[in-house]
Amino acid sequence: xxxxxxxxxxxxxxxxxxxxxxxxxxxxxxxxxxxxxxxxxxxxxxxxxxxxxxxxxxxxxxxxxxxxxxxxxxxxxxxxxxxxxxxxxxxxxxxxxxxxxxxxxxxxxxxxxx
Amino acid sequence: xxxxxxxxxxxxxxxxxxxxxxxxxxxxxxxxxxxxxxxxxxxxxxxxxxxxxxxxxxxxxxxxxxxxxxxxxxxxxxxxxxxxxxxxxxxxxxxxxxxxxxxxxxxxxxxxxx
DNA sequence: CGAGACTGGAACGGTAGCGTAACGATTTCG
DNA sequence: CGAAATCGTTACGCTACCGTTCCAGTCTCG
Numbered sequence: 001x002x003x004x005x006x007x008x009x010x011x012x013x014x015x016x017x018x019x020x021x022x023x024x025x026x027x028x029x030x031x032x033x034x035x036x037x038x039x040x041x042x043x044x045x046x047x048x049x050x051x052x053x054x055x056x057x058x059x060x061x062x063x064x065x066x067x068x069x070x071x072x073x074x075x076x077x078x079x080x081x082x083x084x085x086x087x088x089x090x091x092x093x094x095x096x097x098x099x100x101x102x103x104x105x106x107x108x109x110x111x112x113x114x
Numbered sequence: 115x116x117x118x119x120x121x122x123x124x125x126x127x128x129x130x131x132x133x134x135x136x137x138x139x140x141x142x143x144x145x146x147x148x149x150x151x152x153x154x155x156x157x158x159x160x161x162x163x164x165x166x167x168x169x170x171x172x173x174x175x176x177x178x179x180x181x182x183x184x185x186x187x188x189x190x191x192x193x194x195x196x197x198x199x200x201x202x203x204x205x206x207x208x209x210x211x212x213x214x215x216x217x218x219x220x221x222x223x224x225x226x227x228x
Numbered sequence: 229c230g231a232g233a234c235t236g237g238a239a240c241g242g243t244a245g246c247g248t249a250a251c252g253a254t255t256t257c258g
Numbered sequence: 259c260g261a262a263a264t265c266g267t268t269a270c271g272c273t274a275c276c277g278t279t280c281c282a283g284t285c286t287c288g
Contacts, residue, residue, distance in 0.1 A: 010221035038129040086265035107124035200235035
């Protein structure tokens with residue numbers, strides 16, 4: 001079901017959510033980190049470093065570093081793949097799901113204000 | 115007029131737009147820089163450094179540095195206030211308006227895909 | 229006038245992400 | 259087997275943003 005937005009609605013929504021994110025000041029994720037996180041939680045697993053790099057159009061070290069940072073925040077987890085021990089499977093966490101749930105609420109809340 | 119979104123719609127929209135932004139690779143603005151830019155273009159002028167800092171809940175140097183960076187990109191412009199020469203008025207530019215127009219299109223485009 | 233308040237910006241050291249180029253570990257296959 | 263390919267990670271030098279502090283210019287008002 002398509003969702004039709006006017007130009008002013010689209011930018012207004014982006015404005016409200018971004019502003020709220022800045023003011024909240026919790027975790028200041030990079031645009032890339034945010035994209036990675038959303039990809040992990042919204043697209044069916046399994047997720048690998050290589051796969052994410054290809055999907056986002058960035059190099060592998062970018063993914064590794066982002067996973068380091070977000071791993072320390074508890075937003076994601078890494079597990080070796082036992083079927084092919086070269087791979088690393090990126091796992092979701094409760095903390096990460098909660099974080100994205102809050103982001104979703106923020107979007108919904110500002111959507112209502114339009 | 116309120117815009118009601120489901121949780122999956124809200125996150126899906128954010129996901130699509132963020133992903134497109136990362137892949138596009140043009141200018142990689144910080145979350146704060148994006149918030150500043152949207153504030154300047156969506157809220158009636160005049161905009162000052164101090165005012166923006168208060169609105170976003172950050173310190174003045176953060177605004178100064180962001181304006182430096184975005185100024186070099188041509189996204190904003192700075193002009194001394196002749197009525198009170200302590201103030202600096204932040205001006206909009208054609209490049210900046212174009213940039214935000216593209217962002218708006220991106221949001222609209224991904225809104226349609228939901 | 230001159231003291232004080234106000235503005236935006238500069239200076240400082242610290243931290244985090246970047247791209248490129250390697251590396252060790254593992255699997256594949258000739 | 260052993261050579262080659264593939265995976266994720268690390269190392270390196272670099273750039274950009276960070277928070278704190280301080281500063282020069284400007285206005286206000288007794």
